[in-house]
Amino acid sequence: MSVKRISQFFNPKSVAVIGASNSPNRAGFVVMRNLLQGGFKGPIMPVSLNHSAVHGVLAYPSIAVLPKVPDLAVICTNKNTLINIINELGELGCKHAVVIAAGLNVEQKQALKEAALAANVSLLGPNCLGLLIPHIGLNASFSHTVASPGKLAFVSQSAAVCSTILDWAKNKEIGFSYFVSVGDCLDIDFDELLDFLGRDAKTKAILLYIDNIEDIRSFISAARAAAFSKPVIAIKTGKTSAGALAAEIHTGGKQSSDAVYDALFQRAGMLRVNDLRELFAATQTLAMHPKLLKVEQLTILTNGGGPGVMAVDTLLQSSGKLAELSDETRAALNKVIPQSEMTSNPVDIFGDSAPRRYQQALEILLQAKEVKNLLIIHTPSALAPSEDYAEIIVETLEKIPKMARPYVMTNFMGEDAAYAARKVCANNAIPTYRTPEGAVGAFMHLVSYRRNQKHLTQTPESNTDDAKINKDAARNVVNEFLAEEQSYLSTHEASQILTHYGIDCIQTEVAYTPTEAKEQAIELGFPVALKLISPSIPSKSEVGGVVLNLNDAQEVEQTAFAMLLRIKNTYPDAHIEGFSLQKMAPRAGANELRIAIKTEPNFGPVILLGEAGTGLEFAQAAVALPPLNMNLAKYLIAAAHDKGVLKDRVLPEKVDKYRLCALLTRISQLVIDQPDITSVELNPILASNGQFLVLDATIGLSRYKAKANRKRLCIRPYPIELVKEVTLKNNTQAQLRPIKPEDEQAHLEFDQSLSKEDRYKR
Template identity: 45%
Template sequence: MTVRNLDHMFKPSSVALIGASRKPGTVGAVVARNLFHCGFDGPVMPVNPQERAVEGVLTYKSVDDLPIAPDLAVICTPADTVAATIDQLGRKGTKAAIILSGGFTPETQQTVLDAAKPHLMRLLGPNSLGCMVPGRGLNASVGHVAPKKGDVALVAQSSMVVTSIVDWATARNIGFSHLISLGEKSDVDFGDLLDYLASDHTVRAILLYVESISNARKFMSAARVAARQKPVVLIKAGRSEEAQEAATSHTGTLAVADAVYDAAFRRAGILRVSDLDELFDAVGTLATGVPITGDRLMILTNGGGMGVMATDSLILGGGRLAALSDETREKLAKTVPAACTRGNPLRIGGDAPPKRYADTLSALLDDGGNDAILVLNCPNAVSDSLAAAEAVVETLKAHKGRRHPVLTSWLGDTSAVESRRLFAANRIPTYATPSKAVRAFMHLVQYRRNQELLIETPPSVPERFQTNGDMVRAVVDLALAEGRDWLTEYEAKRVLAAYGIPVVQTHQVHTPAEAALAAEEIGGPLALKILSPDITHKSDVGGVVLHLSDPDEVREEAEAMFARVRAAVPNARIDGFTVQQMAVRPDAYELIVGMTDNPLFGPVLLFGEGGIGVEVVEDYALALPPLNMKLAADLMARTRIWRQLQGYRSRKAVKLDAVALTLNQISQLVVDFPEIAELDINPLLADQDGVLALDARIKVAPPALSGARRLAIRPYPKALEDTVAIKDGRQFLVRPILPEDEPLVHEMFARMTPEDIRLRFFAPMKKLSHQAAARLTQIDYDREMGLVAVGPDPETGNTIMFGVVRIAADPDNVRAEYAVMVRSDMKGQGLGFILMNKILDYARTRGLREVYGEVLRENSNMLAMCRTLGFVRKENLDEPGVVEVRVELGGGVDAAAD
């Protein structure tokens, strides 16, 4: 379940309070007070066999005595009574319950869930504070303060966090649309509430306080949907968790739990913050709705010291100072005294009158070289802070069509109060200190970056890499059959090569004599390494020797290495040596590419600076698979070494596409083979000629989950690919849609007639926007599916798109809306019919009960096809020109998680 019956919880028409009480200080008494005195306009029915009345309202002895079935039940009776109560409520017709009681064991909690399941009743809790919906007067909680009405929803795992936030926010006049305490999350969880709140028009932004997530794929799908529609800002507790104790690779050691959460939140489009101040500052900043295009900030100040402090905060936070254009400098020469700087920060003098603020800000607003402007004011005896604030407000009113967000920070206490009120009244973000203002700017920057990842069209993989899955399967199965956790270095490199990753020539040998023969075959210079399944880091025990020149030297070093390693690790199994070609690439960087299996999110990819000191350097970033070239580039850009890879001074830039391709190849490898539990390529050499894997380690284990079920994001479903033929004999590949298909969608749209576009989109359109095309191509395969028919262009031979069909399922996986479009010159060839049959077959396999759509009454071809496919027609009384069509599918096996 996801959003099913949640309206009964958050928009109830009636409430029953089970365990209502008159005894002061009890949960039953506090909740009764809140329910009866916060403005709820429906019946509140207290249930308690020991009380005659609560809050002046007669009580009912039991659930069976209630005159109507309550939409919502609030339960605060002992844990061992709750299951029976849930069953009674379910039989009466109640669809939602909030369990405030604590003291549940896993067994009693499961008993409660079993009691609710036959009735499709949704449960919040147990051990929940409850929920508050101020706009509906609903306060079904143990909260001590009634929150103000607003348009921000808060979902928190901790009851005490909710009460603290309400107390904190009320003092600052901040209101809420919803306050929801999840408690133990036995049923309703973060994913459910993200889905629900994303579609609620009264919610402008969603705040989350997270301690743990229970269902990663559900959370990721819901978060990606919500973040496309409104800001989602999150605090995650537990940032200081230690590295996973069981990790034995570099990647496993570096990929600590909190860093993995960070990668997941970034992929979902969520903005993560660290404390309550930052949480509400972020919401306030994002709520202005002013778009931002980059990370260049212009700082305007009447005090030099504060400008310097703001600059420090900006650079340390990852932003950049904007540069002034020559044209702007000429304007400023007429405005700013010569004694003041005309750089950035732009200091306009401690005695700056309001007009100087206005003229300077106006010039900066016309400058395209900045992405946002921060206006600072330091109070002093020779200037009027409030008058300066008024000048800023009037200037911004005169520039209504401005491209730049403007943030303000009027320093001081009593002297700045009126100025801050003025800014707030005019919806201009204002902050108590320059550092908070800069932090708010970086929130905008990070939020924009996250949103771009959700809608930006990735480039295609620059070259199609061939894979040899059969060879990888044979290597993995052999290791598992022999009871080995780790592949040998030789096997690991064979696996990498099978996925197109360049590796150095490597021979596996058993004796020093065989090592010499291998050296003669390869030719120098050479590297010799010990071969042992029990030695994780070979160089730590003297198991690596480099720059050997001839077979005799290799044999001698092999004999010495055997003795050295045996002395250092007496109990280690030594299977021999690997002899490999030394890569002579003096300008190459040492990188690390890796993967580890996180217990919650599944496979996690790592990229960063490599070498033997990788844990000390700690220059790395994490991402969740599957990747594409854009996501790979974003992963690389989050490391310090990224700037070096682009070249500097006499050192040439690395072939970055080759590095990104390697990340994609590793991503595909771990998607295809769930037995791969850990993987390290360290070092991966990278220079202007490409990449080369020098050393590789791969750990294997029987997977806990089969196939792609272990992934937090469902990968490309290759099994849906098929070849079809239309009436004239032409054949097309029908496959799931990809983010890289956006150019093909635009090209197909350009070949549509205006009439076909109107019939499809219900309105004339000259072109398809990037946002619309991105929404069509960048889908969550766990919630949606799009199938495209592609083939060669008869004129150019290039691959083009001839048709597309998609369904978008509701969060409960019950109904899905369809849409289909084929090129205008394909009419009468049966392609639309083929695509509709394909998508309906898929809908059946994932267990959907119904597919529906809206069709213009005049679209006779579409209506005829729907009749043939078994759709029934329903007139739309609200829109006489539109007909709803729907087809019952009869259920099936739910394959959505594969």
């Protein structure tokens, strides 16, 4: 659906209510009441077989006899009547319809979708609350309350959440530019709405409540475009397995791992929050500070030690960072805080501080070059009345030019004593919060938003100039295995593909019997590692299928026989192909990593990074969506550290992060180039002396069959193959290439440089 069609859908001049009713327990009654009370200026035409008038408005017995073609129809009848109604609307020429009915099964949804397509009718719903557009007085919903005009757009798959949000927003005096319940997203989906709302001048921020996304590529494309111009904040349900199942049942769509959705929102430059309270808190925070933070470090000024510690704990537990005060700043603070000989961050001026000391400490921090973000915490006391201190903050800030100020947040603790202080701050556009945890949480929203906006500007290319990559040679190897109908490759086979991507694998020999294993071990030299080869047992170490440090031939043979016997007793139906043998690699002081590729529903392949071990699931890994470049690989490593799945161990050998980034980009390129690869498992990867050596690898294969309505990668790589050098008529050399996100600033500068004559001639 084009932005133009959405624009027409959201700007109707007339509305018909199909199934309008005078019975208070009917949706048709509530929708008619809401339309009439909302102040909509255009004609409202009820259609009812049972009533000659609804809410005092003349009703029509059928769609065919309506006096004019409605721009929008709100269908309030049961699910069994929908197909006929859509056909009648199409015959009349009505182009847009909201479908309230719920409970449609898969076949009914498909039939409704096909009918709407044939009738050229755009659908919102089914299973939705409806549509509210306050600035035109349109309340085409069965909501129990109204939406006030404002600058937030809210889009939700859950009708129940819509009702809750409307009720809460009314109490908080929060208004909306658009309030859209998309329901089952049969036609109009998040991507079309994001395209429209991202361009809409009345909308300053977009809020999403998501149960499931079917077309990930369309969503992320639209979300990235919208996030360039305004904050896009989302709640995604299904964080737990039980929640994911409930969301799957609710929407009928297959759920992917929650960690993959995290990666999606990060890559789209969006901000994800956990609940409805956080949703509005994050919106208000971003509204007060629309620019990105310059740095992520936070400085804390407090007149109470306990609240300062609470703030620090919350910050560090959220992967935040404390600013380090300079010696100059610490010396200046020590002069005004006599009880302290060694001031640090948080800066505690103590509960008995007079206003003068408070102001002096604040002035020092506001002028310190290293202080870019400042949280001021105040606890009330007889010597430190909250409102007086709020006035001091306002007066002190006014002395400093806005461009030179750090970002300032306040936390006035308490209720009665703090209310007036918070009001002073709010009236002066200074963000203020009730608790230290709330203030730090708001700050971390800004940090997350800053980090995710960095992801937004990255545009990895479809091809790479990495000399170690030979995708055609790798393609030939893949085709050979597919011709042999192999779907599972163990280390000795997988290495034939991986080496063409510059990924080093340890020398691996194959034996089919314990006796052959003994002979191969003698040729390799001792000590050796013996590993079972079986596509039936993906995690071999859990069943004793991996034995290390075998020191002689007899030990190898005996271990191989024992391994076969153990597997036969434990997994009698397992298919055993043989054994792999590797000379033991030196592991002392080395780090052991794990990288995997998994194929997720709707998303396609995703990349996981964690520490070596068994059972690498999404909870034990950091996740990224391909394609990756060096910057995105760096962000993935940082995310793994923040999540605690990649630890900075006290070892002689530190992980070479630059080369790890290069390894991750090669894995990403493998995903892009080889669509027949469905999974990759590199575990463990030995990181030592700046090198990465794969000790165990598996690859899953399946002949890729392209689908017209489904793209394999949810993010398309930048099409570097379309870049070309050209010579203009005046012999100027120029490059023609597809646009990149980072071109935006250059476009603005070019546009501003045009004269009126230039614009006219263009």
